[in-house]
Amino acid sequence: MISALPPFLLLMVGALVVPFLKGKIRNSWMLLLPVVSFVNFLLIPEGNHWVTSFFGHEIMLGRVDRLSYIFGIIFHLITFLSVLYALHVDDMVQNVASLIYAGAGIGAVFAGDLFSVFVFWELLTICATFLIMARRTPAALGAGFRYFMVHVAGGLCLLAGIILQVQQTGSAEFAYIGLATPASWLIFLGFGVNCAWPLLHPWLTDAYPESTVTGTVFLSAFTTKVAIYALARSFPGTSELIWIGTAMAAFPIFYAVIENDLRRVLAYSLINQVGFMVVGIGIGTALSINGAVAHAFNDILFKGLLFMTMGAVLYRTGKINATDLGGLYKSMPWTCAFCIVGAASISAFPLFSGFVSKSMVMEAAALGDLRFVWFVLLFASAGVFHHAGIKIPFFAFFSHDSGIRCEEAPRHMLLAMGITAALCIFIGCFPQYLYNLLPFPTDYQPFTVSHVIAQTQLLFFSALAFSLLLLSGIYPAEIRSINLDADWFYRKGGRLFYGIAERSFNRLNSWGDQLFVRRLPTALARFFVDPVDRLHTLFVAPYYKMIGKDVPADDSGRCERSAYPVGGGVLLAVLFLALMSFLFFL
């Protein structure tokens, strides 16, 4: 027995207290929670903890090994930084949802069985939906609803896979699964939805840019990275992942070039970066898994930083489209500087964090002689510099002067961005601290002469292409527009389904209305005006005609003495008894 608490518990329970606190006390409480939770996390020794039994299956809430440990560290770190960034937010929904969301992410990473993973998985979905809808604009409500539907579908897929898996193997352990059975495919697909695989991805680019200024910072850190952790845990070395990841790294950069909403540009580049991690997991060597995990660690920081800077711009100016922004370096010089650090990190400039992790995945691809994959990843590296590295800072802070003059970001935002930026540079300069945390021991050397020069050449010539295209007017002008993506299928398809359902079911409904509400009661009413006489003319008279006798006139007064109803009742009773005896002796 150990004295610490399960790693997710403090954040979740602490979040429930937040609604009762106000002002500085609430701020201190919210800042303190991730710190206390982190200390508690450090007290947990390696091994399996909090194991209980659930319908004969083992439930494990605290599996601490090298893979989960590094995710525990980065999740606590980004929770603290995001809370600091969001300190001004007075919205109870966001404050509670963000802390529970972080707790769910941590819970999922330390869960040792598939049932707990599923519970935390769904909790992530629910909290994320609140964080998106908390912006309370019609666009955010719509995007939140779509986010929820897609993730519920993914969650059900995962649940079906888990149930089948437990049925077949008899074990609910969250460990290596590998692609073999239908159950494993369902789990694979369930993870894939959260990982934003191509065609399953539009929930991300749809919803993240519609969330609140601070909500997006939280969102960018957890959902996809928990999926990366789950894939690294259950499907390392699955070759399908190499191709999925390559597609993820490549296609979003085309969208990012023509996208106008700068937070949506970042959402596309988030998929692009996750693509590198997915490739790393798919290759499955110690170097590539290390690279994937290290890149997840770095991506949480630099993508968080970029979303923070764009959030600060949105917070101060109320605008986020490239067409509306420009020239903000005068008003927001610090935010601009932090944005450039984030841009340099995501572009993998030497001495910035992306460099020390992306190169591991690239090298693993080269050592595995995956030529095509390597070329695409190199293309994606140049492309990410193009759209995230240059486009984001250029159109927000430089470009033409939009005439917007605003205050610099609030102090707590600057502090959060400053610490994150410092971490990006620190990891870029001293990668061994990160390497020591990786799942497999490594003596990887990122700073070889060839490597540094090659990467710098790639990036500078990518920048040269940007400058020349921009100066020559070929670079696509930012246009107020949206770009269709795979969500078209369910946004338009949903409407089509609604139209078809409306037409077919409403027609059925009106037909039923005609028959059962209008015609049938009218006919019955007509019948029961004089039921005995009707019985006589409708049934008795035809019967006599059929057997060739004369129809008896109702001279015996049968109608008046209600003989027909009694006779009818007897007939029904006889039929019923016959049926019962038939069923009984069958």
Add this chain to the structure above:
Amino acid sequence: MSVSPNNEQTDTPPAQLNEKPGVFDNPRNVQRLLYIFYTCVILLFATDLIYHKHAIFPWEDRFGFYSLYGFVACVILVLVAKYILRPLVMRKENHYD
């Protein structure tokens, strides 16, 4: 969500604002920056002559491989995005409304 509570934006064009012009308001500074950038690019391109590469793939050893790949990749990226992807997917902002 409170967006821009301290919003001080104005529709006045920058020329009419009483403020110190920014560094990049002076076209000469932009030119200067570009010249520095071009110099760096040329120097980087030339470094391929003087150091020995530790390449995994044979083509990495070719003179100027990374420079050319970076340049060509980005030109293709922009051209494809502008002339192929945009006509296919770009719609008005109220497309889904």
